[in-house]
Amino acid sequence: MNHHLISRLAAVLAAAGLCAAVPASAADSGMKLRMTASQQYITESELKSGDVLLDGALHIDNYTGFSNLRLHLVSDPELVIENLDFARDASRKESDGADKQSYFVTHGETKVTGLNDQGEAVNVCLWYGPGQVEPAAGVVEDPDSPFLTYRLRVPQGTAAGIYTADVSKSVKTNVVGQLEYDFQAYLGTERLDIPCEGLKVVVEPDPVRGDVDGNGKIEPWDATAVLRFCALTNAGFDLSDPELTEELEQVSGTPYIHMAMKAGDIDLNGKIEPSDATAILVYANLQMIGFDPDWDEL
Ligand SMILES: [Ca+2]
Ligand SMILES: [Ca+2]
Numbered sequence: 001m002n003h004h005l006i007s008r009l010a011a012v013l014a015a016a017g018l019c020a021a022v023p024a025s026a027a028d029s030g031m032k033l034r035m036t037a038s039q040q041y042i043t044e045s046e047l048k049s050g051d052v053l054l055d056g057a058l059h060i061d062n063y064t065g066f067s068n069l070r071l072h073l074v075s076d077p078e079l080v081i082e083n084l085d086f087a088r089d090a091s092r093k094e095s096d097g098a099d100k101q102s103y104f105v106t107h108g109e110t111k112v113t114g115l116n117d118q119g120e121a122v123n124v125c126l127w128y129g130p131g132q133v134e135p136a137a138g139v140v141e142d143p144d145s146p147f148l149t150y151r152l153r154v155p156q157g158t159a160a161g162i163y164t165a166d167v168s169k170s171v172k173t174n175v176v177g178q179l180e181y182d183f184q185a186y187l188g189t190e191r192l193d194i195p196c197e198g199l200k201v202v203v204e205p206d207p208v209r210g211d212v213d214g215n216g217k218i219e220p221w222d223a224t225a226v227l228r229f230c231a232l233t234n235a236g237f238d239l240s241d242p243e244l245t246e247e248l249e250q251v252s253g254t255p256y257i258h259m260a261m262k263a264g265d266i267d268l269n270g271k272i273e274p275s276d277a278t279a280i281l282v283y284a285n286l287q288m289i290g291f292d293p294d295w296d297e298l
Contacts (some may be wrong), residue, residue, distance in 0.1 A: 032061045032165055033071070033196040037152050041202050041258055042224070042243075043162045052154045054201070057087065057146035057201050058167075060103065065137035065187050066129070066194070071121040072182040073150065075165035079201060080153040084114045084123050087146045102145040104138040106130045112148070137187055154200065160205035162255055166198030204256040207263035209295055213253035214260065219284050225252050226264040226277035233272065268293060 038055040046052055058073070073081050088099035101107060116122045125148060129135035152165065168182035183191040196295035205214060212222040228251040229239065237244060239261065252260035264272050266279040279298045286293040 005291060012255060030062060030102050031064045031194055033194055034059045034061055035197065035199040037163055037199050042154060043202055043204050045201065045206055047154060047156055047158050050156050054152040055088040056150040056152045056279055059146045063140055066185045066192055067135040067137045067188055068129060068186050069127045070184040071125050076163040076167045078158050078163045081121060081150050081165060082114065082153055083151045084112050085149055086110065086112065087149050089297040102142050103140065103147045105141040107138060109137050154201060154203065158203055160203050162200055162202050164200045166199055167196035172217060174204065202255060204259045207259045209263060210266060210283055212260045212264045214256055218280060218287065220281060221278040223280040226272055228276065229261065229264060229272045230274055
């Protein structure tokens with residue numbers, strides 16, 4: 001997030017009475033691996049009729065060189081990683097006729113293993129740079145291409161929740177007492193510790209009108225959350241901007257930010273406005289004094 005956006009955001013949140021610190025953007029200049037999915041939020045109701053399939057990719061940011069890499073993708077059991085492969089360019093061919101790997105100009109031995117001999121998902125990638133005797137560092141052909149691609153399957157019926165996938169950094173001791181690293185990267189003989197950013201897929205519950213934070217109760221706090229959304233909108237922020245995710249989680253009091261915004265739109269006009277907050281306050285107050293209010297009659 002850029003600094004201008006951060007300072008504007010800090011001012012708006014402070015004015016809205018939300019004094020949580022806005023994190024400064026980390027000035028990451030080093031090489032990093034980053035997993036992405038074509039969508040981060042899906043709804044529980046989308047999963048009622050079938051599995052949801054997302055396109056995934058592993059990117060290398062700020063590549064500074066490695067000559068070999070071994071990695072292992074892992075996920076919570078609710079997410080299934082399938083079809084692991086190198087990102088490929090169908091317009092160019094390897095010497096064996098396969099579509100060419102698109103990130104590096106060339107390479108030595110490479111292999112991806114999606115399933116093991118028993119048909120279990122392992123999702124391991126081995127990559128060696130070019131060279132006859134010692135692998136040399138890979139040279140980038142297409143910096144905009146991911147390094148690996150995969151598909152993420154979210155099975156039908158998966159409950160609301162936050163599910164993660166990541167590059168494993170596990171270390172195990174094998175039967176002869178040696179350490180085995182899930183992640184290994186080298187530049188020549190130098191061992192590299194490359195940071196890896198996993199991904200999260202959020203399965204959101206269906207919204208309940210007026211219950212913005214999804215705690216099962218309609219309370220004045222839910223109206224406050226609506227007013228905070230309004231403050232951001234009035235200041236010119238686009239609530240669908242993924243850069244605002246953390247702030248929207250704080251504003252709404254839930255990681256299910258799209259559910260929160262739908263629950264806060266009381267008159268169902270597609271907008272979150274102060275009148276929606278007023279309706280929630282009236283509803284909460286009527287409930288408090290023993291009435292059973294009806295949203296459509298407020
Ligand atoms: Ca609530
Ligand atoms: Ca509305």
